[in-house]
Amino acid sequence: MLPITGYPDRYSVAPGETVSFKVSSSAAGPFEARLVRVISGDPNPEGPGIHEVPVDAAFAGRYPSRVQPIHNGSCARVPTGPALDSLGSFTVTATLWPTLPRLDRRQCLVSRRDAATGAGFCLEIDEEDSVSATLRDAAGAVSSVSTGKALRTRAWYHAFLSYDAAACELRVGQRALEPALMVDDSGSATAAAELHGGCGGGGDLVFAARAGGLPSDHYNGKLEAPRILAVAMEPEAAFRAADAGADGESLVASWDFSREIPSRRIVDTGPHGMHGETVNLPARAMKGSRWTGEEMCWRHAPEHFGAIHFHDDDLHDCGWESDFSFEVPEDFKSGVYAVRLRAGDDEDMIPFFVRAAPGRAQSSACVLIPVFTYIVYANYARGNVDDDYRDQVARWGARPWTPDEHPEYGISTYNHHRDGSGVSYSSRLRPIINQRSGFCAYADPKGGSCLRHFPADTHLLAWLDAMGHDFDVITDEDLEADGVDAIAPYRVVMTTSHPEYHTPGSLDALCDYTGQGGRLMYLGGNGFYWRVATSPEYPGAVEIRRGETGIRAWAADPGEYYNAFDGAYGGLWRNSGRAPQRLAGVGFISQGDFHGTGYHRLPASRDPRAAWIFEGIDDETLGDFGLSGGGAAGFELDWLDPSLGSPPHALVLARSKDHDETFVLVPEEILTHHATRPGEPARDIMRSDLVYFETPNGGAVFSVGSISFCGSLPHNGFDNNISRMIDNVLRRFRSEWRSG
Numbered sequence: 001m002l003p004i005t006g007y008p009d010r011y012s013v014a015p016g017e018t019v020s021f022k023v024s025s026s027a028a029g030p031f032e033a034r035l036v037r038v039i040s041g042d043p044n045p046e047g048p049g050i051h052e053v054p055v056d057a058a059f060a061g062r063y064p065s066r067v068q069p070i071h072n073g074s075c076a077r078v079p080t081g082p083a084l085d086s087l088g089s090f091t092v093t094a095t096l097w098p099t100l101p102r103l104d105r106r107q108c109l110v111s112r113r114d115a116a117t118g119a120g121f122c123l124e125i126d127e128e129d130s131v132s133a134t135l136r137d138a139a140g141a142v143s144s145v146s147t148g149k150a151l152r153t154r155a156w157y158h159a160f161l162s163y164d165a166a167a168c169e170l171r172v173g174q175r176a177l178e179p180a181l182m183v184d185d186s187g188s189a190t191a192a193a194e195l196h197g198g199c200g201g202g203g204d205l206v207f208a209a210r211a212g213g214l215p216s217d218h219y220n221g222k223l224e225a226p227r228i229l230a231v232a233m234e235p236e237a238a239f240r241a242a243d244a245g246a247d248g249e250s251l252v253a254s255w256d257f258s259r260e261i262p263s264r265r266i267v268d269t270g271p272h273g274m275h276g277e278t279v280n281l282p283a284r285a286m287k288g289s290r291w292t293g294e295e296m297c298w299r300h301a302p303e304h305f306g307a308i309h310f311h312d313d314d315l316h317d318c319g320w321e322s323d324f325s326f327e328v329p330e331d332f333k334s335g336v337y338a339v340r341l342r343a344g345d346d347e348d349m350i351p352f353f354v355r356a357a358p359g360r361a362q363s364s365a366c367v368l369i370p371v372f373t374y375i376v377y378a379n380y381a382r383g384n385v386d387d388d389y390r391d392q393v394a395r396w397g398a399r400p401w402t403p404d405e406h407p408e409y410g411i412s413t414y415n416h417h418r419d420g421s422g423v424s425y426s427s428r429l430r431p432i433i434n435q436r437s438g439f440c441a442y443a444d445p446k447g448g449s450c451l452r453h454f455p456a457d458t459h460l461l462a463w464l465d466a467m468g469h470d471f472d473v474i475t476d477e478d479l480e481a482d483g484v485d486a487i488a489p490y491r492v493v494m495t496t497s498h499p500e501y502h503t504p505g506s507l508d509a510l511c512d513y514t515g516q517g518g519r520l521m522y523l524g525g526n527g528f529y530w531r532v533a534t535s536p537e538y539p540g541a542v543e544i545r546r547g548e549t550g551i552r553a554w555a556a557d558p559g560e561y562y563n564a565f566d567g568a569y570g571g572l573w574r575n576s577g578r579a580p581q582r583l584a585g586v587g588f589i590s591q592g593d594f595h596g597t598g599y600h601r602l603p604a605s606r607d608p609r610a611a612w613i614f615e616g617i618d619d620e621t622l623g624d625f626g627l628s629g630g631g632a633a634g635f636e637l638d639w640l641d642p643s644l645g646s647p648p649h650a651l652v653l654a655r656s657k658d659h660d661e662t663f664v665l666v667p668e669e670i671l672t673h674h675a676t677r678p679g680e681p682a683r684d685i686m687r688s689d690l691v692y693f694e695t696p697n698g699g700a701v702f703s704v705g706s707i708s709f710c711g712s713l714p715h716n717g718f719d720n721n722i723s724r725m726i727d728n729v730l731r732r733f734r735s736e737w738r739s740g
Helices: 235-244 371-376 387-396 453-467 476-486 504-515 721-733
Strands: 004-008 018-025 031-041 050-055 061-063 075-078 090-098 107-113 120-125 131-136 142-146 157-164 169-176 187-192 205-207 221-229 251-256 265-268 276-279 283-286 307-310 324-327 335-343 346-354 365-369 425-427 472-475 492-495 519-522 541-543 586-597 599-601 633-640 651-656 689-695 699-703
Touching: 004 335, 018 031, 018 335, 031 453, 050 335, 075 265, 075 307, 090 107, 090 120, 090 235, 107 221, 120 157, 131 157, 131 169, 142 169, 142 187, 157 235, 169 235, 205 221, 221 235, 265 276, 335 472, 346 472, 365 453, 365 476, 371 425, 371 453, 371 476, 371 541, 453 721, 472 476, 476 504, 492 721, 504 519, 504 699, 519 721, 633 651, 633 689, 699 721
Parallel strands: 004 346, 365 472, 365 492, 492 519, 519 699
Antiparallel strands: 004 018, 018 324, 031 050, 031 061, 031 335, 075 205, 075 276, 090 157, 090 221, 107 120, 107 205, 120 131, 131 142, 157 169, 169 187, 221 251, 221 307, 251 265, 283 307, 335 346, 425 541, 586 633, 599 651, 651 689, 689 699
């Protein structure tokens, strides 16, 4: 673990509200905490540097160090009850779809164990990849048996454990639901089980992990329809019970994971109502063994989606205790802040965002902080930590820790689980290594800063500070919670470099804002692209289903495109009829390596409607410089497309061209190896369009369509044509001027 790190219990906080901080420190002595306002997080010596302003705070001081643990791995837990405590002879059945059977440890499917005596049972996958069963009594006697049949990866099986107390026999079995040719992977086995006293165990029943104390030996794969019956069964009867269910006096519990999918709850349809809940956000709304391909939406046929996919590296909430809190004073300035932590020579920071109190805006301008995007990318392990990267970090004194080297803090939705499945959930209730000032996403031999997300977004903060522009901040979590009211008081809302992920609520708020006369400055690229979902059941978490198309780190399986949180069709917003062009005038068209070029002015830049944007600028080329890839138009690019909703009166003021060979067209625009959806050659439409248009009620939108754009603002001490252009737009947008 990192020597010192932490996270806040919330990202956004207003004056009069309180945010708490949770810290883990392995130092022998106390750690120090202090408050700073974040101005710039760029460690590049050629850039604005790390610039923070100390702020007085009552919590500042020293606190005892302690290591707070992390418990990765998802499971489901059912509280103990009399029906479990009274088990004598019994049978446990389940349906499974293993995704990582070849581990050097056992993976528990269904287990119960008394933490004090060790008595209990476990239906599991053993080290030989076979379904096995283990019983233990309170005296320590153990009986175990395995089918000896290796499971196939990503194949459905029924499995059972059966204990006959009278006959002193333990049985186990597995049966492939769709047998493979020439593969012997079904069978059962019996062993003597001369045990004394109850073997049903005590304490909670656990699915997908070993019970008794902290969950361990987590299972990787899908689990469906676990059942417990108070009778010993022969193999055929047990397989029938696993397949068709069972009722009558012998049924103890039967869990139906297709019920209440958006919640934590797992529902027992048996006579005792032994409901439980999931732990650490396993994936729900997953197709089960009964899925036929005839229905893609779990809301329409939930019985086809009765599986939960568990992983041994899932993590929702670290659950750390708070070390100190900060009650934001009533007169506190809105902005980006961080708690700076220090223990000996080790440091960390915990960013958070102070919004203005509702209805009491402190400025006419507001910066929208894309925390949904931060969460989705949280702890993204890029696989690029090599000697060049470490050398750059050392030379710059940049942040030395990376998610590649510390997967214990949970992984990003841009990574894969250990079993190869895509990561659908991410949470902010954990330390986020890459959301820190001084964190470099890449090493750049050209000398660029190679920042992404939070540290890259401070290029805009540094520019606002250097140019003397006051501003408030708001997060897209605030938009989700409060709608357009969160930003209605502001004449202008600015995005940062990459507002990619949005919920229906946050996107609605922005559309309502521009429709009501608000002015939007979209200062990034590949924005408003993916649809995500949140849930009150899982505070701080975001769900993404990467379905159908789009540039993506992994592809969801067919049948698993609908979110569990809200039941909506996931994937690209344009697939739900809301392409980014409808809001911003431009939308994602091309991606390449972290390289940038300049924009070339077009005749529309001299149109009387927009000529004011270029006051004081004589250059025909804009932004052929910068800390992000060497140019304002780079990495991910957006273009104007009327067929996707770009307003017909929008002006394309400038356009990039001649991007290098690493740039490719987004998949949704490709028809064949020769044809594109727009009907133009691929090389001709891989560009960034700089766009301006008016909206109703005196509003307007200015969009730059490039992730690397804000990296050009600090060039030459903030004295450059990109800086001048954005200054012109911001001053006009926040004035009494009315567009149109």
